[in-house]
Amino acid sequence: MITLQLINPKSIAVIGASENIEKPGGKALYNVKNGTFEGGLYAVNPKHENIQGVQTFRNVSELPQIDLAILAIPANLCVPVIKSLLEEKNTKAVVVLSAGFSEMGPIGKKMEKEMALLADKHQATLIGPNCIGVMNPYHQSVFVSPVPKMEWGGTALVSSSGATCVFILESALSKGLTFSSVFSVGNAVQTCVEDVVEYLNETYEEGKSPQTILMYIESIKKPQLLLKNARELIGKGCRLAAVKSGISDAGGRAAASHTGAMLNSDMAVDALFRKAGIVRCNSRGELTAMGAVLQHPKLTGKRIAIITHAGGPGVMLTDVLSTGGMKVPRLSDELMRNLRDELFEGASTANPIDILATGTAEQLEKCIRFCDRLESIDGIVVIFGSPGLFSNIDTYRVIRxxxxxCLKPIYTILPSILNAKEEMDQFVDEGGVFFEDEFVLGNALLNESRYVAPVEEKETGKLKNEKKIKALLKDRKGLIDSHVGFELLDLMGVSRPRNKFISTEEEAINAAQELGFPLVMKVVGPAHKSDVGGVVLDVVTLEAVRENFKRLIGIKNAAGVEVCQMERGLEVLIGVKKEPGFGHIITCGLGGIFVEILKDIQYTLAPVTRTEALRMIRSLKSYKLIQGARGKEGISEEVFAEVICKVSDLLVLVPEIEEMDLNPLMGRGHHLSAVDVVIKM
Amino acid sequence: MITLQLINPKSIAVIGASENIEKPGGKALYNVKNGTFEGGLYAVNPKHENIQGVQTFRNVSELPQIDLAILAIPANLCVPVIKSLLEEKNTKAVVVLSAGFSEMGPIGKKMEKEMALLADKHQATLIGPNCIGVMNPYHQSVFVSPVPKMEWGGTALVSSSGATCVFILESALSKGLTFSSVFSVGNAVQTCVEDVVEYLNETYEEGKSPQTILMYIESIKKPQLLLKNARELIGKGCRLAAVKSGISDAGGRAAASHTGAMLNSDMAVDALFRKAGIVRCNSRGELTAMGAVLQHPKLTGKRIAIITHAGGPGVMLTDVLSTGGMKVPRLSDELMRNLRDELFEGASTANPIDILATGTAEQLEKCIRFCDRLESIDGIVVIFGSPGLFSNIDTYRVIRxxxxxCLKPIYTILPSILNAKEEMDQFVDEGGVFFEDEFVLGNALLNESRYVAPVEEKETGKLKNEKKIKALLKDRKGLIDSHVGFELLDLMGVSRPRNKFISTEEEAINAAQELGFPLVMKVVGPAHKSDVGGVVLDVVTLEAVRENFKRLIGIKNAAGVEVCQMERGLEVLIGVKKEPGFGHIITCGLGGIFVEILKDIQYTLAPVTRTEALRMIRSLKSYKLIQGARGKEGISEEVFAEVICKVSDLLVLVPEIEEMDLNPLMGRGHHLSAVDVVIKM
Incomplete structure (x- = not known):
């Protein structure tokens, strides 16, 4: 819960303020005092009367009513101070900068809990502890630098880590990103990154609220809250990008099913982000590059014009864009002719448009305008550095x-971080945002061009036989017997090979005639059937049925024989694993040896819509095998998607399922049959 | 050919010198005059007598003898000036800064040829035209900035593009890289990047020559020269990294064989680099990061200790290193106990070692020394930024x-490009090299940890039946008939299914009995056998041989029937494609539908050693299938490698082969048989 007093306080007190701005309490007071805050500002320090020219009190009880308190005092003093503020001063927002809590051990952990309980009780927001604070256009309550100008509509930055927040800001500001709010949530005892996203969603105002939200997240505490609010923000036109650090060790937990072992909690994060429409970044650099791309007008297509005064970076950018699936389309001869007259002899107009090292600001301007008018171009990249001979002021002014x-996004690569430093600083001062390296911009543009808006959530509960399914699985624990699994498939309407359990030769013959060839025959009884020669594939004659029955029934511990239709065709799989907090991850892929060796799987979080299921299937590297290739019929993707959705519906109906494995599902065309099913409750 | 006069001239003349240092002729003279050059410096300008205080002549003929001439005059004047210099002034090195040659059209191209011929005739080096010049510790003959201090033993930079060379320098210098020489070869009419690498190899002196060579290459003109010299430099302890830009459009050229169509000229570059031991980079950023890593002591293992004052970047670095195959090993409890006493309460000693935001320079020093002594650690990364409260001078001094x-490499991440700018500048001034982003360092370290030194070249010509093979393929053109292909395989000692061509039922029975079941039967005559039902697989009884013979011989245009052993098992492939200049690319992978859909292939340049062949096989994603998986026997990798080497030997013997395809090769264990062979001469 984020209160208005945190965002727009009428009064702020810095508890533990100091004259020394090398100390957090000194720097925090300094930043608030020298920032945009216009309300009443007070300091608390037992030893001084007037700190940095701000009215100072000896202790909290002497303070007037305070909306927002910033605490820079030893950890062990925080709880009583917060109590006093909330109970006596009607304080509704507390930012605890102090460190020394849960990271120190159980005592710190206990103090954190007390703080959170107090804040909850008084309906106040608690930010931190162990954070750098909060900044927005109303106030800049942080104890660090840099303190940028906060601008309505600028990017929002929400960070688990204070230091990382500072480093992201440094990287972002030097590239020209502008911010409207920064939240550092620290140990997040009451307010976590997801709560801030909820707040940004619930208070969203077009034109004023951030259009881009960048996040650095160390742990996702409320995945469903993040999912819901990210989707809604995206629906309002926002974009979100995040680094989630701390990738778990794959296979850290034992899994009963085959597919389960391939899924780890980092995949749950991946699936959550994809479902929510959050672009996942791997580093501070990728995050700020994404933020910089999003600070431009929306890119609506994949076709880029590159205007450069130097060949090399244009070629490298073309390389990264083309290999990633974007286009740097060659301009038609006629178009090129129009442009060529404007440029020096030797200039290249094919795209990349190379105006040469001697190219002027006027020529650059003509090229940009020319490309802005082209129907065959969706976005423009300008590359302009300097060999150090003369100033770039004019060219950078033209770009701004x-x-x-112009209507189209114009991205700027300014590589001359030494030769054109002053001009670049001015470019940023005037509101420009730039990229230093063409490869970094190229990858951010690829990320953007691959962006797919989240799929609408679907209504659930379409399974037939819901009551019977619930009854069948009620109170079951651990691994479910395969005959129960097959019964479940029948109730769900998922095809599976028909089978008969028999114990005489005559029954075997009857079963074979009823089920039809080819057949599989398995001994019933022994645990490791294959090891005792208890499985026979591809039985195609009655004579073979007879012979195999005799042999199988003679195996030690044989209780009978199973005669089963043998499936042929392509093998695919569907797997499920429950990830605490996230719900179920559903995966699909090729089955059998393919999935084991080549790990060609796709995954998402349940519930899965038909659109999502088809998207997963079509994203498989081996999708062409499913479509049918080299004259071999594939599997209907519609049918495959339908089975995925049925499994998803089952998980909504019976969320107690921990793992599930349909592996393999075999078939051709519209026939797809689950040969094996493993379920763990 | 690079002359001593280019490297260490006794006299330099700038032709087209100017008083205006915003012009190339002015800046070039300025840079030479204000650099380290100690010999005779002269200027040529028809209109001035004394430019920038340098003795100036009206024309070239008035000059004294000149070792190195720098030309900054219009393109059309260059040829006569060069002629005059070479013929009259004994000049042995000419750097042509001027642009306006082949990039303008045929006249410029002709002038370039004349220049190159003149230089060759007089055994002089010609650099350019259209370049920024050359820098080394003796002289800095460039018309651009920055002009760094050139230090013996520093990195060498060789670039096709002048502007890119400047941008790489700007990025590198600001990170703290030091350089010993910079060569910008421009249009490279005489001297190309490969020639410079040859020169660096032939003049290599330990302790003085560069240990690291960074290259930006737009086109590889002499691949074999690059291969030879790169290998030799690496043998002397050097390391090379390069960006090769201009990735060709895959599939641009039509290929006759199946595998040929999957290979393009960019793969030839890849294969060349791998064979030569050159680390391929995708961008300026990756190239300079690699250069920065190589400026540290050699990393001898994969185990990294991270010492940080901020959690986030440490976690992100751990993520990128661990997912890429390096290790951030947890320190043992005992080791941690030793360290914990030295640090503040709450510090983490598990690795990453987090000394907290309040961590001091002394604590940092203790941690670095501690890790330097650990046997379980191969390299150290220090992460140290600033929240902007106090100076980092002490900590950065400790790192230096x-x-x-210390004995181990200590890599430094300094993220606070705003808060700690001054301290970072000082760090670089004192010889430090740093990384701004942990992800960039992480990826460069992964690149380094995956580095494999080039394989020794092998002697060739081990094939049996060399004379017969040459005779068999002599004067053949285009696609080779399959029976010739099979005869070739027999001569090479590559297994293939045995077959018989028959025309009576009796012959069919005899053939079946001789070859053994299972068999394949094919009609001989019709072109599209499958379309007319002319191929029968898996014939396993004499009765079936009889029936199929009758049917096949009855097909329209049937001239006979082929009876052939049917191979079973895993399918693999070997492919060959000739790439002009590079020689043959040899590829291997899984055969059949796998290679088509999943594109799981590896490739290298011929000739291939056994070590290389095994390395390729083991790098396949599907290697586990070749090893044998899920109870299915695989294929002996030794046998597979042997066939690859035989194909390589064939290419040495008959270099006229343009394409070759053994697809599929089928078998199990030590049996591997080429079912089909396509050869194009």
């Missing part, structure tokens, strides 16, 4: 002007 | 001291 007047 | 005294 064209960015303001 | 420890880098000088």
């Amino acid at each position: 002007e064209q960015q303001n007047s | 001291e420890q880098q000088n005294s």
Whole structure:
């Protein structure tokens, strides 16, 4: 819960303020005082009367009513101070900068819990402890630098880690990103990253609220809250990108099913982000590059024009864009002719458009305008550095002007971080945002071009036989017997090979005639059937049925024989694993040896819509095998998607399922049959 | 050919010198005059007598003898000036800065040829045209900035593009890389990147020559020269890394064989680099990061200790290193106990070692020394930014001291490009090299940890029946008939299914009995056998042989029937494609539908050693299938490698082969048989 007093306080007190701005309590007071805050500002320090020219009290009880308190005092003093503020001063927002809590051990953990309980009780927001604070256009309550100008509509940054928040800001500001709010949630005892996202969603105002939300997340405490609010924000036109650090060790937990062992909790994060429409980044650099791309007008297609004064970076950018699936389309001869007259002899107009090292600001302007008018181009990249001979002021001014007047996004690569440093600083001062390296921009554009908006959530509960299914699985624990599994498949309407359990030769012959060839015959009784020669594939004659029956029934511990239709065709699989907090991960892929060796699987979080299921199937590297290739019929993707959705519906109906494995599902065309099923409750 | 006069001239003349240092002729003279050059410096300008205080002549003929001439004059004047210099002034090195040659059209191309011929005739080096020049510790003959201090033993930078060379320098210098020489070869009419690498190899002196060579290459003109010299440099302890830009469009050229169509000229570059031991980078950023890693002591293992004052970057670095196959090993409890006493309460000693935001320079020093002594650690990464409260001078000094005294490489991440800018500048001034982003360092370390030194070249010509093979393939053109292909396999000693061509039922029975079941029967005559039902697989009884013979011989245009042993088992492939200049690319992978859909292939340049062949096989994603998986026997990798080497030997013997395809090769264990062979001469 985030209160108005945290966002727009009428009064702020810095508890533990100091004259020394090398100390957190000194720097925090300094930042608030020298920032945009216009309300009443107070300091608390037992030893001084006037700190940094701010009215100072000896202790909290002397303070007037305070909306927002910033605590920079030893950890062990925080709980009583917070209690006093909440109970006596009507304080509704507390930012605890102090460290020394749960990271120190159980005593710190206990103090954190007390703080959170107090804040909850008084309906106040608690940020931290162990954080750098909060900044927005109303106030900049942080104890660190840099303190950027906070601008409505700028990017929001929400971070688990204070130091990482600072480093992201440094990287972002030097590239020209602008921010409207920064939240550092620290140990997040009451307010976590997901709560801030909820707040940004619930208070969203077009034109004022951030359009881009960047996050650095160390642990996802409320995945469903993040999912819900991210989807809603995206529906309002926002974009979200995040680094989730701390990738878990794959296979850290034992899994009963075959597919389960391939899934880990980092995949749950991946699936959550994809479902929520959050772009996942691997580093501070990728996150800020994504933020910089999103600070431009929306890119609506994959076709990029590159205007450069130097060949090399244009070629490298073309390489990264083309290999990643974007296009740097060659301009038609006619178009090129129009442009060529404007440029120096030797300039290349094919795209990349190379205006040469001697190219002027006027030529650059003409090229940008030219590309902005082209129907065959969706976005423009300008590359302009300097060999150090003369100033780039004019060219950078032209870029800013064209960015303001053109309809298409104009991304800027400014590689001359030494030769054109002053001009670049001015470019940023005037509101420009730039990329230093073409490869970094290229990858961010690819990330953007691959972005797929989240799928609408679907209504659930379409399974037939819901009551019977619930009854069948009621109170079951651990691994479910395969005959129960097959019964479940029948109730769900998922095909599976028909089978008969028999114990005489005559029954075997009857079963074979009823089920039809080819057949599989298995001994019933022994645990490891294959090891005792208890499985026979591809039985195609009555004579073979007879012979195999005799042999199988003679195996030690044989209680009978199972005669089963043998499936042929392509093998695929569907797997399920429950991830605490996230719900079920559903995976699909090729079955059998393919999945084991080549790990060609796709996954998402349940519930799964038909669109999502088809998207997963079509994203498999081996999708062409499913479509049918080299004259071999594949499997209907519609039918495969339908089975995935049925499994998803089952998980909604029976969330107690921990793991589930349909592996393999075999068939051709519209026939797809689950040969084996493993379920763990 | 690079002359001593280019490297260490006794006299330099700048032709087209100017008083205006915003012009190339002005800046070039300025840079030479204000650099380390100690010999005779002269200027040529028809209109001035004394430019920038340098003795100036009206024309070239008035000059004294000149070792190195730098030309900054219009393109059309260059040829006569070069002629005059070479013929009259004994000039042995000419750097042509001027642009306006082949990039302008045929006239410029002709002038380039004339220049190159003149230089060759007089055994002089010609650099350019259209370049920024050359820098080394003796002289800095470039018309651009920055002009760094050139240090013996520093990195060498060789670039096709002048502007890219400047941008790489700017990125590198700001990170702290030091350089010993910079060559910008421009249009490279005489001297190309490969020639410079040859020169660096032939003049290599330990302790003085560069240990690291960074290259930006737009086109590889002499692949074999690059291969030879890169290998030799690596043998002397050097390391090479390069960006090769301009990735060709895959499938641009039509290929006759199946595998040929999957290979493109960019793969030839890849294969060349791998064979030569050159680390391939995708961008300026990756190239300079690699250069920065190589400026540290050699990393001899995969185990990294991370010492940080902020949790986030440590976690992100751990993520990228661990997922890429390096290790951030947890320190044992005993080791941690030793360290914990030295640090503040709450510090983490598990690795990453987090000394907390309040961690001191002394604590950092203790941690670095501690890790330097650990047997379980191969390299150390220090992460140290600043929240902007106090100076980092002490901590950065400690890092530099420890880098000088420790045995292990200590890589430094300095993320605070705003808060700690001054301290970072000082760190670089004192010889430090740093990374701004942990992900960038992580990826460079992964690149380094995966580095495999090039394989020794092998002697060739081990094939049996060399004369017969040459005779068999002599004067053949285009696609080779399959029976010739099979005869070739027999001569090479590559297994293939045995077959018989028959025309009576009796012959069919005899053939079946001789070859053994299972068999394949094919009609001979019709072109599209499958379409007319002319291929029967898996014939296993004499009765079936009889029936199928009758049917096949009855097909329209049937001239006979082929009876052939049917192979079973795993399918693999070997493919060959000739790439002009590079020689033959040899590829291997899984055969059949796998290679088509999943593109799981590996490739290298011929000739291939056994070690290389095994390395390729083991790098396949599907290697586990070749090893044998899920109870299915695989294929002996030794046998597979032997066939690859035989194909390689064939290519040495008959280099006229353009494409070759053994697809599939089928078998199990030590049996591997080429079912089909396609050869194009």
